[in-house]
Amino acid sequence: MQIISCDICKKKMDDPINDLNFFYIGGHGICEACKDNIDYSIKPTVRNKEPFAMDWYHKLLSDSLDKASQKGKA
Numbered sequence: 001m002q003i004i005s006c007d008i009c010k011k012k013m014d015d016p017i018n019d020l021n022f023f024y025i026g027g028h029g030i031c032e033a034c035k036d037n038i039d040y041s042i043k044p045t046v047r048n049k050e051p052f053a054m055d056w057y058h059k060l061l062s063d064s065l066d067k068a069s070q071k072g073k074a
């Protein structure tokens with residue numbers, strides 16, 4: 001069985017397929033706590049973006065995930 005852990009905090013996921021607290025975003029697998037931290041950290045930027053663009057948002061999200069997984073902290 002493949003062991004999957006959160007890209008950011010390295011928390012092990014026992015059951016990533018059925019675990020609804022695990023998310024795949026922009027090529028990263030992250031746990032709910034890290035996803036919340038990312039959402040929170042990009043929220044001010046997202047709110048100031050006019051007009052809102054989905055492509056831009058996905059880019060921002062995946063950049064933030066790349067950065068957080070390198071730091072090991074969201």
Ligand SMILES: [Zn+2]
Nearest residue numbers: 006009031034
């Ligand atoms: Zn995590």
